Amino acid sequence: MTSPAPTNRLSRIQLSALHAFGAERTAALQPDLEIIAQALTMLWQAEIPWQANAPDFLTGLEAHR
Amino acid sequence: MTVEENDLTGLTIHQAIAQQRQGEISATDLVQASLARIDAVDAQLGAWVTLDRAGALAAAAERDREAKQGRFKPLHGIPIGVKDIYLTQSLPTAAGFPPLADYQSGVDAAVVERLAQAGATILGKTVTTQFASVDPAKTLNPWNATRTPGGSSSGSAAAVAARMVPAAIGSQTGGSVLRPAAYCGVLGMKSTFGRISLRGVFPLAWSLDHAGIMTRSVEDLGLLLSVLAGHDPNDPGSARAPVDDYAHAATTLASQPRLGILANWQAQTQATAWEHFRAVTRQLREAGAIVHDLEFPGGLPRAVAIHTLIMRVEAAAVHADRFAQQRDAYAPRLRGWIESGQLVSGVDYLRAQQLRRQLRQQTLELFHDIDCLIVPTVSGPAPDRSTTGDASFQAPASLLGLPAVTVPSGFSADGLPLGLQIIAPPFAEARLLSVARFAENVLPPIGAPSL
Numbered sequence: 001m002t003s004p005a006p007t008n009r010l011s012r013i014q015l016s017a018l019h020a021f022g023a024e025r026t027a028a029l030q031p032d033l034e035i036i037a038q039a040l041t042m043l044w045q046a047e048i049p050w051q052a053n054a055p056d057f058l059t060g061l062e063a064h065r
Numbered sequence: 066m067t068v069e070e071n072d073l074t075g076l077t078i079h080q081a082i083a084q085q086r087q088g089e090i091s092a093t094d095l096v097q098a099s100l101a102r103i104d105a106v107d108a109q110l111g112a113w114v115t116l117d118r119a120g121a122l123a124a125a126a127e128r129d130r131e132a133k134q135g136r137f138k139p140l141h142g143i144p145i146g147v148k149d150i151y152l153t154q155s156l157p158t159a160a161g162f163p164p165l166a167d168y169q170s171g172v173d174a175a176v177v178e179r180l181a182q183a184g185a186t187i188l189g190k191t192v193t194t195q196f197a198s199v200d201p202a203k204t205l206n207p208w209n210a211t212r213t214p215g216g217s218s219s220g221s222a223a224a225v226a227a228r229m230v231p232a233a234i235g236s237q238t239g240g241s242v243l244r245p246a247a248y249c250g251v252l253g254m255k256s257t258f259g260r261i262s263l264r265g266v267f268p269l270a271w272s273l274d275h276a277g278i279m280t281r282s283v284e285d286l287g288l289l290l291s292v293l294a295g296h297d298p299n300d301p302g303s304a305r306a307p308v309d310d311y312a313h314a315a316t317t318l319a320s321q322p323r324l325g326i327l328a329n330w331q332a333q334t335q336a337t338a339w340e341h342f343r344a345v346t347r348q349l350r351e352a353g354a355i356v357h358d359l360e361f362p363g364g365l366p367r368a369v370a371i372h373t374l375i376m377r378v379e380a381a382a383v384h385a386d387r388f389a390q391q392r393d394a395y396a397p398r399l400r401g402w403i404e405s406g407q408l409v410s411g412v413d414y415l416r417a418q419q420l421r422r423q424l425r426q427q428t429l430e431l432f433h434d435i436d437c438l439i440v441p442t443v444s445g446p447a448p449d450r451s452t453t454g455d456a457s458f459q460a461p462a463s464l465l466g467l468p469a470v471t472v473p474s475g476f477s478a479d480g481l482p483l484g485l486q487i488i489a490p491p492f493a494e495a496r497l498l499s500v501a502r503f504a505e506n507v508l509p510p511i512g513a514p515s516l
Binding site (some may be wrong): 013016017020021025028029031032033035036038039040042043044046048049 | 363366367369370371373374377401402404405407408409413416417419420423
């Protein structure tokens, strides 16, 4: 699976924020955007086994109800 | 006012019920003692949003009439505070959101219904951060007014610690029960995802939200859980798993519990807090526990990243309509959560859920050779009031839906409470409470804050 490089990920999120909220709000959101970008980087560095694509894939909590 | 001047406020639930059964005290005595304590200390702590003085005294009078007839309920006459995100028929529910200050839902949350049916006296609503999220509320830490009590169940933790009530209800999406409980030096529990109904509770992130309990003894945790646990057909997330005898389990010391330390959390723990935790584990071992070092699959930062993504996206979805209309009424950090959550793609959210499922399977495998996992409840003592503290150490149990308890474990060098977090497999609350009782028995009581 492909994913943007980490440096590009923050830029892409900043661009999305700019479109959604404008420049002033994007600047205010910078710490949140960095948290999201860092989290996404970690998520896309992890490998996912095929078993993770199960019908109850959403949380894994359903099987224990 | 010290606790010694007003002994009734120092009673646990079990003690208060025993004294009522013996005719030594009444439910009215308990409510009056709680109200007097609140009048004495809450102006400085700010734990309560609303008090129902008349309603509480009327309910207590009814319990006293029942007691004279020899009829007692499981939580007979026990004053309890309820976090202000649980709907209450007789009181407003503001959820820390100014536009909802006078919101009257006209219904009780399932938890409130069960408490009332069990004979508890709902004393009032305790302070929550806005929608149980992240911006600090007005409440102070009873041990040190310059520090946060933690959040989001800030008022519940402070009220139990300051002996205003013997128990309070909270909720946890990241660390909102265990962290404030640890910072304030009380016991806290969140059960398995779906074990306690969330009907009538403002959601924050639906796949992470849990009800929670705060008390001053493990026995009281077990008693409250026995009242609150069970299937609710009107909560789509409610579990159907059988309900065990939690009240009994909480009075039963685990014999030689097998405990696994998540040793790779050390890197995220303040050095002195880790030293404290290691000293606690030595005490547990000397008392008969069998303790092993284990590794949390993928490490703590990855779990926190998964949690962060899911929580922000679900919060953005939960609040989409209200946020579109009342954006400026939102507190700044929650607003940041929602807006950043709006920017995460569907593919990214589902990848987080895939990794969550994988992490849950890997974590459950750790329980093959142990009874419970143990870690510090908090990465360090309560910080200053600019934040509600670090949720990293409580978020994994919320992410994985696992039941967890915090037991006060002593103090930091600067005199602030710390906690031992015990985590069990899904629906193993009975085992969890038995291990918590073992820990409570080993660790010296930390007493009450001076106010």
